[in-house]
Amino acid sequence: MASGKRHSMITLLTLLLLLGMVVLDRVASQNYGDALSKCLLFFEGQRSGKLPPNQRMNWRKDSALRDGFDVGMNLVGGYYDAGDNVKFNFPMAFSTTMLAWSVIEFGQLMGSDLQYALDSIRWGTDYLLKATKFPGKVTAAVGDPNADHNCWQRPEDMDTSRTSYVVNQTHPGSEVSAETAAALAASSLVFKSADKKYSIVLVNRAKQVFDFADMFRGTYKDSVGRGVCPFYCDYDGYEDELIWGAAWLFKATNERKYWDYLQRNVLYLPKKVTRLVDGQLQASASFAEFGWDAKYAGINVLVSGWVMNSSNSNPYVLEAGKFVCTLLPESPSKSVTYSPGGLLFRPGGSNMQHATSLSFLLVVYAQYLKKHNGAVPCGNVNAEPSRLEQIAKGQVDYILGKNPLSMSYMVGFGQKFPQRIHHRAASLPSIGKHPEHIKCKDGTPYFQTENPNQNLLTGAIVGGPDEKDQFPDNRMNAPQSEPTTYINAPFVGVLAYFKAFPNPQAV
The missing domain is CATH 1.50.10.10 (Glycosyltransferase)
Structure with a gap:
């Protein structure tokens, strides 16, 4: 009798253990899904420009609505790269390329988050189309980085110079131009079925920008260095971006000339960077x-x-x-x-x-x-x-x-996460809580305090x-x-x- 009860108890414990393993497996899967949703939400917190009606991170408001006016362009939109209020197009274009590649490979696994992924890509490409509107010119950055980094200020309040840094035929920037071409080409694949007309616009612009990057070669640190260095200088040359751009254009168009470009140039890439x-x-x-x-x-x-x-x-x-x-x-x-x-x-x-x-x-x-x-x-x-x-x-x-x-x-995932991230908008009180203008240096106490940030930049992954x-x-x-x-x-x-x-x- 005791032996039978013991056997039944062991069987019951085994079943509970197996059930627990199944539940844990499901929880793990659900956690990755929650992390994916929050990872995408982060990009809404980095938006510059006029925010859309469906903006979910609603403590952020419109900002930098006159970007590009100094050079006769409309450069409103895009993303702030990190915790500052500057738009650096080189890392922005790379981020857009990687979002697009993520959807190309795994979009079918994203479920309801796929639309948010498409929105995050389009927020980037809409801006990159503005940044490349005029043939022979590509915007490299918007906002004086040194002035910006001297302030601790909300993007909605910025009163530092919003200088536009643009590369052209006499002052080229092959790395930022070729990465922009890569982003546009990769994104054209993403929208090929969802918005064919937009996809065609993207790939045609990618071709134009790639030709400019290749024909007028030079590094943008020599052309607009004061606007991008030392923050996003490219010290290893622009040859890899040209080949990267050609690879994405071949994938997007299947045109032989881009494959020939790859084969002709890849062996000449430097072995050291x-x-x-x-x-x-x-x-x-x-x-x-x-x-x-x-x-x-x-x-x-x-x-x-x-x-x-x-x-x-x-x-x-x-x-x-x-x-x-x-x-x-x-x-x-x-x-x-x-x-x-x-x-x-x-x-x-x-x-x-x-x-x-x-x-x-x-x-x-x-x-x-x-x-x-x-x-x-x-x-x-x-x-x-x-x-x-x-x-x-x-x-x-x-x-x-x-x-x-x-x-x-x-940030915002799990029970324990960073509370004091290096991010101006997150650390300062929102417009809703503090509608009065916060001047350049008036935000310094919020930077220096050991208190947690005022706003939750959900999904933000820190340097670690x-x-x-x-x-x-x-x-x-x-x-x-x-x-x-x-x-x-x-x-x-x-x-x-x-x-x-x-x-x-x-x-």
């Missing part, structure tokens, strides 16, 4: 670089998607594989470091941009490998697609709270903890506490994938 790290220029292997200022790994992953197992696979597949091997902890050629808690680190500030963008490439490349029954050889290690997904999922889980501090680094997993939650520490559009943009695709497939499995 220069990055600004903690105020010092450092060289690193180009194949492992990807972010707003370096497109090498992105080029190889993107192009591998259509040349894998073909006669055109080199150098793309080989270089993409080398890149993957730099990220795997067990790889003999690993070049990144991991914190004790498991967060990926690359040199320089705002580290979370690396965790999100490199995770995106891992997840995308894993899908390409699956289609071709492939794997990545890393010396004596053979990395299956599921292993790439596991590494990426580890980064996602860390960012969302599975870390030594049990802190979510996405240090290499020992420590995070001070101090808005004066911009590298760790400032969110950016290019941290969130690639994370959209990653979250969409893990929302649908929360548990990577070997195939």
